[in-house]
Amino acid sequence: MNHRRLPTTWPVTTSPLLDTLRNGLVVSCQARPGEPLHGPDFMAAMARSAVLGGARAIRVNGPLDTEAVRHAVDVPVIGLWKDGDDGVYITPTLTHALRVAEAGADVVALDATARPRRDGLGLAETIAAIHATGTLVMADIATVDEGVAAASAGADMISTTLSGYTPDSPGHAGPDLGLVAELAAAVTVPVFAEGRYATPAQAAQALILGAHAVVVGGAITRPTDITTHFVSALDTFPAERRTAK
Structure with a gap:
């Protein structure tokens, strides 16, 4: 099934x-280079697993993984392209965005913060060029x-992905639920809650506060991090309370 629709007016x-x-739940299926699950085949399998569990869409990094996941699942695919690790690195140029769209993404996610984009293009110009391919745009x-500006620039949906990861946003140990509530009241486009969602209760709270959907990544798709979390809890368990068998 092809979920892409070319609307008559923007934003949608x-x-x-x-x-x-x-x-609904969007599952972010990503693995860093060097991790055991890195690569299109693993990401496609992970995406299928997430869809079997009820995920409504998959968020995935890079054109190769986007293409593999597009062929593996019958739900919308949100594609992005991380290039580098400083400044604007989530789909930093229009070239990156168009390549992800060509790979089969129904939605292209990109950095829509106030920081200058790497190719010097304005956000509205970039979004218009992506829309010309019939692809929706998610503004991180x-x-x-930044959310208000992105909506004004034509973004079809706003995601709180980068809260706590830029100099202009405060750090949070958990998800920025306050930002979700403020954005839901400030824009008319759908708001996606994303970033450090670790429990079902946090995800449900985001919906209560006005999120259209919730994006969860590492809490579901990073087995090394999940294992480390459990091991750390066991390692800090007081020795005097351990019962020898």
Whole structure:
């Protein structure tokens, strides 16, 4: 099934794709180079597993993984391309965005913070060029002002992905639920809650506060990190309370 629809006006506040994601879970299937699950085949299998569990969409990094996941699942695919690790590195140029769209993404996610984009293009110009391919745009932001600006620039949906990861946004140990609530009240496009969601209760709270959907990554798809979390808890268990068998 092809979920892509070319709307007549932008931004899109309602569409078949957005309707399927309402109150749902998006699973971010990503693995860093050097990790055991890095690579298109592993990401495709992980995406299939997530869809079997009820995920409404998959978020994935890079054109190769995007293409593999597009062929593996029958739900919307949100594609991005991380290039580097400083400044604007999530789909930093229009060239990156178009390549992800060509790979089969229904939605292209990109850094929509106030920081300058690597190719010097404005956000509105970049979004318009992506829309010309019939692909929706998810704006990854860190602050309310950035979310409002991204919506004004034509983004079809806003995600809180970068909250706590830019100089303009405060760090948080957990998800930035306050940002979700503020954005939901400030923009008319759907708001996606993303970033450090570790429990079902946190995800449900985001919906209560106005999120259209919730994106969860590491808490579901990073077995090394999940294992480390459990091991750390066991290692810090007081020795005097351990019972020898």
